[in-house]
Amino acid sequence: MDALNLGILAHVDAGKTSLTERLLHAAGVIDEIGSVDDGSTQTDSLALERQRGITIKSAVVSFVVDDITVNLIDTPGHPDFIAEVERVLSVLDGAVLVVSAVEGVQAQTRVLMRTLQRLRIPTLIFVNKIDRRGAQYEHALRGIAEKLSRDIVPMGSAAGLGTRSASPTPYTAADAGFVSALVDLLSGHDDALLAAYVDDETTLSYAQLRGELAAQTRKALVHPVYFGSAITGAGVDALVAGVRELLPASEGYSEGPVSGTVFKIERGPSGEKIAYVSMLSGTVRTRDRLRIRGEDEEKVTAISVFDRGAAVRHTSVTAGRIAKLWGLGDIRIGDGIGDALTPAPEQAPGQRYFAPPTLETVVVPCRACDKGALHLALAQLAEQDPLINLRQDDIRQEVSVSLYGEVQKEVIQATLANDFGIDVTFRETTTICLERPIGTGACAEIIDKEPNPFLATVGLRVEPAPIDSGVEFRLEVELGSMPYSFIKAVEETVKETLRQGIYGWQVTDCAVIMTHSGYWARQSHAHGTFDKSMSSTAGDFRNLTPLVLMSALRQAGTTVYEPMHRFRFELPADALGPVLPVLARLGAVPQTPVVRGSACVLEGEIPADRMYALEQQLPGLTRGEGVLEYAFERYQPVRGAIPSRPRTDHDPLSRKEYLLHVVRRVGGNREGA
Structure with a gap:
């Protein structure tokens, strides 16, 4: 079927x-x-x-x-x-x-x-x-x-x-106006259809038009x-x-290789993870072992297939169906199972269909003893909604989440209370900005040369990249110049470090190129005992990379960008005069208003952090008759004072403070690398 x-x-x-x-x-x-x-x-x-x-x-x-x-x-x-x-x-x-x-x-x-x-x-x-x-x-x-x-x-x-x-x-077919509208619409996307219509309108049967309508609808034209x-x-x-x-229905290939996509995760009554999978091909059976992200295999312990309204327990699920799978403890939203281990071409890693959340707030437990339970509960919520972007501040012992709006915040509060028994409050909601590099910066630290205290050589260059391209990591060193685990440690640390830039905001739309590499091979004493002080470890590269990267980023410089909303404001025409000065004070950039009789439509852009103030003033400005719609539009460079966000790490921008926390020396022996 x-x-x-x-x-x-x-x-x-x-x-x-x-x-x-x-x-x-x-x-x-x-x-x-x-x-x-x-x-x-x-x-x-x-x-x-x-x-x-x-x-x-x-x-x-x-x-x-x-x-x-x-x-x-x-x-x-x-x-x-x-x-x-x-x-x-x-x-x-x-x-x-x-x-x-x-x-x-x-x-x-x-x-x-x-x-x-x-x-x-x-x-x-x-x-x-x-x-x-x-x-x-x-x-x-x-x-x-x-x-x-x-x-x-x-x-x-x-x-x-x-x-x-x-x-x-x-x-x-008897409605001439409809048939004519179909011909006009469809011929705009099909030159052959247009030519047939121009040459001889009678050659186009109604059945042909319906067939072409289906074909063009399925192509989203x-x-x-x-x-x-x-x-x-x-x-x-x-x-x-x-x-x-x-709409385009298709027959699944139940005999083909297993391939599916996870689009939702939830937790069952006992806390077990349940993955919603859309099956593209093949058949998954209970007790099958599935590859997750091309890494370890996990065993499916139970399957429910959506069938005629409800999810019904089955021993298998075939291509074309949506099922809930139990037993995949390490599964994440967006993962492919089986042979679906790469993302769809429409959405590359790091790319999003919609704008990211533009608000952030600190979640505070009402009872201090709930701090540990709160972090665990929020981590489970982040499994179901990765965009809440859980942000742990180990220095201040605080945790913050990203939000799309105040209603989402209320739902998180109610969920924590109802599902986890944790009562929370929130700090003031703030706007999330981002940083983009201005120019190019480079830095390198060489193994066994001052002031580098780590047994690693890391050189990095930071360059601007196209808007919305995310973060790209590339190599200018030979892949075999050192163990791959060390290169991987640098790459992972680069992406983690860029979550906080010069001003504390996430850095994006940049390329980071590894220009230098070096390590000391594993060494032992005469009796074969591994000597950590003489051998490079992945920890050396993880500890050194933030210093090198932030030095390069500081040299490149960054610009802080704030989110902008596009708004559409319907209001009485006589209220336009009082509204325009308010918009100006809020930093909005309105377009030319369109007046239709006693009504007026005004569109434009406004900084996201000013939208709430505009909503609060709306009833008084328009006698309660104004209708305001808005949605995220783009990021623009901050004008005026540059906002900063407190760091949650040991601040690699301050070398002395960073090394005090990261490098521990006991009797002259290196530790913690």
Whole structure:
């Protein structure tokens, strides 16, 4: 049977979880449709999700449409949980992007669509809530065309919008306007189709047009638009037919080599790690040993396969299915199993689909005795969400996490209390900046030459690299010039050290080239006893590298960049005058406002750390009528005073302080290398 991994994505409150319920009901998986408000939906299973009425974690359900197994993945819509969406994208064959017929295209909708288009994920658009007061047909289509994609085609009309009886009517071959719109849309991506249309319009049958629509949708060139209501069920049958006809299902190779991708990790009731795996090929059976990251093998102790709504215990899982695997204690999100040991080409190591978190806060246990338990609990949460970027400050005995927003912080607080019994508070939330090298810097320290106290030679050059390229480590020394474990120690230490630059922020978009290497081979006394003071160890290279690297980085210099949000502000036209000076004081850069009658739309950029202040002043500035949308846009150099972040290490920028902590001498003998 063919399989399709289908993602449901939307801005918060657009109705995607309700749509998931309706799809399960239409497929006969559930007899009664759950309610988000009542906390009775299939996919919002966490107590916190039911309390808040929002999706926090991605969830998987499965159903069958004709001869296709659809693995449906419901994702969070709130921007604070965009990391959950990011992890799902790597396993999707297609997506349904839900837009509200009342609110139209919102900030998160645009972020999601841009990413879906960049990754070439085939996407259908479902305009939901046509039964709600204020629902509009033409306005919704115009917003989609202007803000998401021009390459759309409505698949039907809709009548009775804003009433409980609202319903769409699918277009057919008899609708001349629809056929003409199809020809115009599809011929824009196919010269042969355009030529056939120009030469003789009658040579294009409706069946050919539908076939071409399916082909171009599967290539993510065009996006069919459906109207309906997840609450009443109107239009859902047409959407299901569109999923069946237009999105790319494929037959898995169950007899091929084992290959799969881990996109989610959770902990079971007993604390055991459970990996969600999308199987690309092959078959995994209970008690099979799987290679993880090309390293050690681990044994699968149990398997649950998503089948007709629920995860059911099986002895095996085959290609095309999504399963939960137990027993893989060292597994991480993004890992491949079996032969899927390299990342997909769309996402190289270190590259992200969405912007990273821009906020940071220190987590403080209410009881001092919970410090150790807090670190362990946060480490488990970081397994499930690596982007919280756990940051341990051993000097101050503090731990901090990265955040997308205040709601995420509240969820972390509630999770720690409910799941781990740890009550916490938070310090003030601060903005996360980053550093990029300005120029080139180089440094080398030679073995057995002052002032180098370590039995290692390390030379490094730091250079700027293209924006968003991350950190690249290269060699200008021969790979065989010393044991590979020593080179690996340098590389790992370089990446760890660059988490804190000249001003304490993570350094990115740079290349680090190893220019010098050297070591002392393993030496022994006459009676064969290994002499640590005469032999280089990996510890020598780990201890020396931070000194060399930070000297090179200081020579290169760095610029601190702060995150910028793009905002869209809808407000009464007469409120524009008072708003503009406030934006100026907050460092915003507005574009030319667009005035339409008594309303005004203002777009621009603003430093991320000023957005909260703008939100606080919004009601008073606009008499409560202003609507503000925003999303991360880019990083820009900080203007004015350069912010710094306290270091959490022994500060290799201060050689004396660093060596006092790292080098310990007892009776003249070297230790700790």
